[in-house]
Amino acid sequence: MSPVRMDSNGMSKRGIVLYLHAHQPYRVRKYSVFDTATNHDYFDEPDYDTKSNNEQVFKKVADKSYRPMNELLEKLLSAHPEFKVSLSITGTFIEQAERWAPDVIESFKRLIKSGRVEIVAETYHHSLAFFYSLNEFERQVKAHQDKIRELFGVETKVFRNTELAYNDSLAKWADNYGFKGIMAEGWDPILDWRSPNFVYRPTGTKNISLLLKNYRLSDDVAFRFCDRSWPQWPLSADTYNDWVNTSITDKSIVNLFMDYETFGEHQWKDTGIFEFYEVFVDKWLDNPANTFYTVSGAIEAFDPVDEISMPNTVTWADTERDLTAWLGNNMQQEALRYIYAMEDDILRTNDTELIDDWRMLQTSDHFYYMCTKWFNDGDVHAYFSAYESPYDAFLYYINVVRDLRYRLHHYHHTGGLNG
Amino acid sequence: MLGWELPPHNSGGLGVACYNMSKALAIQGATIDFVIPYCAEHPETEFMTIHNATELTPLERYGLGSYDSSRVINKTLSAADINDLKDMRGVQKRYVKFVEKLVSSSKPDVIHAHDWLTIEAGMRAKQLTNAPLIIHVHATEFDRSGSQIGNPLVHEIEYEGFMMADRIIAVSNITKDIIVQKYGISADKIEVVHNAIDVTSLNDGYKYDFRTYKYLEALKNEGYTVVVTITRFTIQKGLTYFIKAAAKAIEKYDKLAFLLAGAGEQRNELIELAADLGIADKIFFTGFVRGKQWRDAYSVGDIFVMSSVSEPFGLTALEAAHHGNALIITRQSGVGEVLHNIFRYDFWDEDTLADQIIGIATSTALKTSLQQNVKNEYNKISWHDVAKKCLRIYESMRRRIVI
Numbered sequence: 001m002s003p004v005r006m007d008s009n010g011m012s013k014r015g016i017v018l019y020l021h022a023h024q025p026y027r028v029r030k031y032s033v034f035d036t037a038t039n040h041d042y043f044d045e046p047d048y049d050t051k052s053n054n055e056q057v058f059k060k061v062a063d064k065s066y067r068p069m070n071e072l073l074e075k076l077l078s079a080h081p082e083f084k085v086s087l088s089i090t091g092t093f094i095e096q097a098e099r100w101a102p103d104v105i106e107s108f109k110r111l112i113k114s115g116r117v118e119i120v121a122e123t124y125h126h127s128l129a130f131f132y133s134l135n136e137f138e139r140q141v142k143a144h145q146d147k148i149r150e151l152f153g154v155e156t157k158v159f160r161n162t163e164l165a166y167n168d169s170l171a172k173w174a175d176n177y178g179f180k181g182i183m184a185e186g187w188d189p190i191l192d193w194r195s196p197n198f199v200y201r202p203t204g205t206k207n208i209s210l211l212l213k214n215y216r217l218s219d220d221v222a223f224r225f226c227d228r229s230w231p232q233w234p235l236s237a238d239t240y241n242d243w244v245n246t247s248i249t250d251k252s253i254v255n256l257f258m259d260y261e262t263f264g265e266h267q268w269k270d271t272g273i274f275e276f277y278e279v280f281v282d283k284w285l286d287n288p289a290n291t292f293y294t295v296s297g298a299i300e301a302f303d304p305v306d307e308i309s310m311p312n313t314v315t316w317a318d319t320e321r322d323l324t325a326w327l328g329n330n331m332q333q334e335a336l337r338y339i340y341a342m343e344d345d346i347l348r349t350n351d352t353e354l355i356d357d358w359r360m361l362q363t364s365d366h367f368y369y370m371c372t373k374w375f376n377d378g379d380v381h382a383y384f385s386a387y388e389s390p391y392d393a394f395l396y397y398i399n400v401v402r403d404l405r406y407r408l409h410h411y412h413h414t415g416g417l418n419g
Numbered sequence: 420m421l422g423w424e425l426p427p428h429n430s431g432g433l434g435v436a437c438y439n440m441s442k443a444l445a446i447q448g449a450t451i452d453f454v455i456p457y458c459a460e461h462p463e464t465e466f467m468t469i470h471n472a473t474e475l476t477p478l479e480r481y482g483l484g485s486y487d488s489s490r491v492i493n494k495t496l497s498a499a500d501i502n503d504l505k506d507m508r509g510v511q512k513r514y515v516k517f518v519e520k521l522v523s524s525s526k527p528d529v530i531h532a533h534d535w536l537t538i539e540a541g542m543r544a545k546q547l548t549n550a551p552l553i554i555h556v557h558a559t560e561f562d563r564s565g566s567q568i569g570n571p572l573v574h575e576i577e578y579e580g581f582m583m584a585d586r587i588i589a590v591s592n593i594t595k596d597i598i599v600q601k602y603g604i605s606a607d608k609i610e611v612v613h614n615a616i617d618v619t620s621l622n623d624g625y626k627y628d629f630r631t632y633k634y635l636e637a638l639k640n641e642g643y644t645v646v647v648t649i650t651r652f653t654i655q656k657g658l659t660y661f662i663k664a665a666a667k668a669i670e671k672y673d674k675l676a677f678l679l680a681g682a683g684e685q686r687n688e689l690i691e692l693a694a695d696l697g698i699a700d701k702i703f704f705t706g707f708v709r710g711k712q713w714r715d716a717y718s719v720g721d722i723f724v725m726s727s728v729s730e731p732f733g734l735t736a737l738e739a740a741h742h743g744n745a746l747i748i749t750r751q752s753g754v755g756e757v758l759h760n761i762f763r764y765d766f767w768d769e770d771t772l773a774d775q776i777i778g779i780a781t782s783t784a785l786k787t788s789l790q791q792n793v794k795n796e797y798n799k800i801s802w803h804d805v806a807k808k809c810l811r812i813y814e815s816m817r818r819r820i821v822i
Contacts, residue, residue, distance in 0.1 A: 032774040033671050330784035372760070372792055391762055394785055395778040 012301040014248050015291040016284065017211060019183070020069075021160070022260035023090040023126050024061065025365035027052045027386045031396045037406040042357060052386040055100050062101040065264035070107040072263070072274055077114045080285050084116040084292040087260065088160055091124030091140075091147055092363055105151070112152045118294035119148050121156035121179065127362035128162055128326060130170060131313070132340040140359070141177070157181065158295040162364050164213065164257070164316040165323060168309055171202030171210065179208060181299045183257065185316045186212030194306065197251035201304035209299040210308055213257040213316060217244055222258040226271040234272075237279035244284065252302045253293060257316070318373075326367040331394040335367060338401045342408060349411045358404060361397070369393035420453045421518065421530065421537035421544075425469070428459050428477035431651075432614075432734050433557050436590075437533055439617045441467050443806035449813075452521065454540070456480060456514045472517035475504055483507045492572055496539055515540045522548050529553060529813045535560065535573050538580035551585040551816035557614075559597050562655060562729045578602050586812055588612050590732040591753020597729075610812055613757045615802040616737040631715035635676055635703065639719075643674045644780035647720030647744065649713070649735055652683030654728065657749065657766040661726035662689060666696040668773035668780075675701060675780060680716040682707040717742035721786060722779050727752050728766045736761075740797040745789035747775050757800055760792035 029045035029052055045053040076083045089108065097104045111117040123129060124144040129137035145156055158181035159174045166184035174182045186196025196212035220240065224230045232239070248254050259266060267273040284290050293301060314321050327333055339361055346358045370390045387393040420441060424434035441451050445466035453464075457480040458471040482505075492507055496515065499508035518540040522530075530552045532541030538554060545552040560569040560577060581587055581602050587609045589595040595609045629636050635645050646665070650656045658679070665677050679689065679702060686704070693702040708716055717723070723739030723746050730752035737754065740746060746761040748754060755763050762779075764771040779786045 032770055033777045034667075034770055034774065329788055331782075331788050334782065334784040372788060388763060389759065389761070391760070391785060391789055394782070394788075395762075395775060398778060398782055398785070399774070 012252070013289060013291040014251065015253055015293040015298065015301075016244065017086065017253050017255045017293050017295060017298045018084070019086040019088070019120065019160075019255070019257045019295060020260040020262075021088045021258070022066070022093050023088075024054070024058055024093045024096050025126065025363040026092050026096070026360045027054055027057070027369075028361075028366060028393075028396045028400055029053075030392075031399050031403075033399050033402075036399050036403045040357070040403060040407065042400045042403070043360065050386075054096060057386075058096045058100045061261060061265050062097075062104055064269065065261050066097075066101065066104045067107070068269065068274060069260065069263040070104065070111060072278060073111055073117070074107070076278065076281050077111065077116055080281060082285055082291045083281060084118075084294045084297060085111075086118040086120050086158070086295045087111075088120040088122050089148075090122065090126040091144055092126060092360065094147060094151065109152060112154060116294065118158070118296055119152060119154055119156055120183070120295060121145055121148075121159045123162055125359045125362050126162050126364055127359075128165065128323070128336070128364050128367070129340075129362060130161055130165070130173075131323075132336065133343055134173075136340075136343055136362075138177075140362075158183065158211075158299070163323070163326070165313055166310060166315070167313045168203055168311055171205050171208060175202070175205040175208040181209045181211060181295055183211045183255075183295065184213070184310065185314050185321055186214055186255070187314050187321050190308065190310055190314060194308075195251055197248055197254055198305045199252065199299060199302040200306055200308040203307050203309035209304055211253075211255050211295060211298060212308070213255050214247065215316070217247060217254060218256045218258050221256070221273075221277075222262045222266065225267050225273060225276070235276070237276055237283055240276075240280055241283040245287070245290075253298050255298075325371045325373060326364055329370070329372050329390075331370045331372075331390070332367045335370065335394060335397055335401070338398075342404060345408050345412060346404070349408070351407075351411070354404070354407055361400065361404075366393070366397055370397070420451050420467075421532040421540050422453055422455055423533065423536040424457075424480070425453070425455060425461050425464065428457070428461070428480070430481055432732075433533065435617075435734070436557060436614050438464075439615065439802045440805055440809065443802040444809060447803070447806050447810055449806075449810065452525075452527070454514070454518060454521065454537075456510050456536075470517070470521060472514040473504060473510060475510065479504070480510075483510060492570055495572070511536065511539060515543050518544050519547060522550075526550060529816060531555060531809070532580070533557060535577050535580070538576050542580055542583050545583065545585075551813075552580075552583060553586045553588060553812060553816070554580050554584040555588040555590075556594055556598060556731070557590055558731045559594065559601070561597055561601055562594070562731055564655070581608075584608070585816055586610060588809070588812065590614050591756055593729070593751060593753045593756070594731040610808070612805055612808045612812075613753065613800070614732045614734060615800045615805050616734065616741070616797065617802060618741065618798050621738070621741050625711075625714055627718040628711060628715055631712055632678070632703075632719040635678065635719050638676050639721075641674070643676050644721045644776075644786075645676050645678060645719055646722045646724060646776055647678045647680065647716060647739070648724045648726060649680040649708070649716055649739075650683075650725075650727075651681055652679075652685040652689060654685065655730070656683075656685075657726040657728040657751075658685060658689055659692060660766055660769055661724060661772070662692050662696065662698075662702065664769035664772035664776070665693075665702065666698050667769055668776045669698050669701055671773070672777045672780060673701075675776065677702045678705065678716060678720065679703065680705040680708045680713070714742070717744065720744045721790075722747060722776060724772070724776075725749060725752050725754070726766060726772070730754070737797045737800065740793045743790055743794065745779050745786055746793055747772065747779075758793060758796055760789060760796050762789070 026043040123140035159179040160183040196214045200210040202210045369385045370393045372390050422437040426434050451467035453467050454470045456472045457475040459477045494508040496512050499512045501512045503509035522544045526548045527550050530544045533555045541552050560573040581604045598604050599606050693699045723744035725736050725748045733752045733754035749766040750763050762775040
């Protein structure tokens with residue numbers, strides 16, 4: 001433990017665990033039945049000015065979010081020796097950044113060189129593979145670890161699953177795999193009277209610690225910050241600092257987990273989000289009793305206070321905190337079933353292009369776009385969709401699935417094109 | 420309320436819309452004098468007073484060709500012969516005279532006129548009474564004429580009416596855009612009030628009869644998907660694109676049958692086109708259908724396509740949803756603005772339509788999702804909301820006059 005975290009009594013300081021999740025999927029282009037079996041390019045939408053054009057989206061978000069936020073993080077790191085942050089960066093993000101915004105990768109490298117920025121492990125393809133194929137899931141976790149090592153020269157120690165989809169068996173898996181920490185939603189029905197502001201141990205595990213998102217304080221920034229109908233709008237850094245301080249009284253940590261794109265993309269620059277965060281960090285660290293932790297740092301500094309069990313899967317999404325936004329309707333279930341049913345046939349082709357395409361199609365966003373929970377939660381889904389409707393999303397996806405089957409048929413000369 | 424028809428003597432959707440709107444308005448407290456240009460019994464209309472502007476029978480009125488200006492209309496009202504009731508302009512002149520008399524005996528708070536047919540009478544009533552004129556646009560001459568230019572005199576009447584109206588109600592954003600772009604009317608003057616569906620009229624004990632389209636049912640048992648459209652066969656409806664898309668879809672996936680229910684001047688052309696494309700055996704022309712055949716045409720369908728080049732609203736889509744179809748609707752159809760759980764495409768985009776048809780036909784999940792979700796959606800669209808919006812517009816007019 002570094003002495004800087006200790007207070008005068010030799011106790012670990014209370015701290016914020018700030019975690020930002022950076023991700024971009026490879027959206028499927030408007031792929032029609034007339035493309036099936038003739039054109040195997042699924043992801044390069046020729047029309048630049050559409051929401052499903054990955055290059056256009058990536059360049060836009062790089063300008064609005066990745067560049068200015070990395071700049072702010074660099075600034076905070078140099079201004080405050082105690083400032084720390086954890087990031088997860090998906091493989092599909094990295095590939096797109098390498099193609100269309102290599103300077104963004106360079107700025108991430110600079111952040112990581114500071115030694116105060118930790119990279120969190122996850123599936124390379126931001127998939128739901130854990131729930132469909134454990135073997136494929138492990139391959140994607142390993143692929144992500146390899147990519148992070150190769151690019152940034154660091155080892156990942158703490159795991160987060162796609163959409164923070166978590167249950168007891170995932171914790172056991174992560175424990176056995178050798179991770180020392182895992183992240184989940186701090187959801188009231190699970191926690192009951194307990195606070196998310198401590199380190200916990202997942203039921204049935206030996207060595208792994210559990211960090212739970214404080215969703216109220218996280219979502220104040222991630223969702224409500226720009227909401228003019230929110231009684232607390234406009235939120236000042238002072239008020240927010242008071243809330244975080246109050247929340248952490250007599251406790252260890254506050255886990256503020258959110259999408260990286262909160263900064264500049266979900267909350268636009270003109271909402272004042274960047275200035276807000278800079279001032280907030282300043283004010284938080286003004287109090288010598290306060291600090292920041294990386295996810296590993298928090299786990300090192302504090303022992304688990306209790307066991308937590310989540311037999312059923314909990315995510316950080318929607319009011320239900322479940323996976324219904326990804327697999328709640330028939331179309332989503334059918335699409336997922338089709339894609340995982342071809343695993344063995346795909347892998348035994350040893351065709352890396354085909355295998356890569358298949359993996360890109362596992363990214364959870366594809367299924368999210370097919371969500372039909374239009375009303376209430378659905379508003380969010382509509383905003384983030386690359387398509388006119390969930391039916392369009394499904395249609396293009398299923399045309400691609402057929403093309404994968406066609407390619408498989410070409411290899412194996414067996415199996416109908418329908419199954 | 421100045422209208423041209425009411426059920427059961429209607430030749431299309433205008434009469435149905437006027438009837439349901441008036442009924443909902445009356446329930447919410449409006450007193451309505453409804454003027455029609457012919458003389459007939461109208462059951463279940465006791466909620467308003469119906470005025471007959473002429474002694475024409477409904478049948479004679481049909482003969483005028485009320486909707487489209489396919490009959491050449493080229494006379495100004497002053498040139499028209501008020502005694503010639505075989506001529507549309509003669510009837511309209513008589514209609515205006517009748518309205519003049521009506522408003523002079525009792526001054527209305529608001530004049531609500533529907534489409535070009537009654538615009539001249541509306542303008543005259545406004546001149547005489549200074550009451551606010553609201554023109555309700557169900558279709559413009561641009562919609563009626565498809566991609567063709569349309570009748571210049573009708574355009575002129577519409578333009579004058581839009582200029583003189585205190586407020587314009589458009590049945591969709593598509594119609595509003597046409598009024599803004601083609602007639603140069605300020606968007607501020609136009610309010611969009613989407614039409615609705617009277618679900619109770621469809622819940623009349625109807626039961627689907629499998630024998631009506633027995634051959635199609637046999638195909639369905641073989642795994643075929645039935646794609647239906649019920650419409651007039653005019654250029655406005657975009658059916659040539661639809662049939663070309665059908666051919667493209669069949670080329671990729673042949674278990675498709677297309678039911679085209681309706682009649683119109685394009686019928687022969689469409690039959691010929693289907694034969695030219697080599698898909699004549701997959702396309703079923705029923706001719707004009709009403710009653711049970713009409714309901715069963717919706718029921719036999721898995722997918723309903725509205726292929727219109729320009730459709731101000733498109734009530735048939737809501738009827739198709741009621742009968743359990745998945746909907747594919749052109750972006751040029753107003754009804755698409757009020758439904759989420761549908762596919763949309765541009766009327767000329769045959770590939771996309773073919774893709775959507777095949778997608779639905781080959782995925783049970785997609786088909787049932789579309790069918791079920793739109794069923795939960797269409798019946799929330801009610802005439803009471805339409806009436807509420809109209810009353811709000813009336814109110815705002817009245818206040819302006821007081822000032």
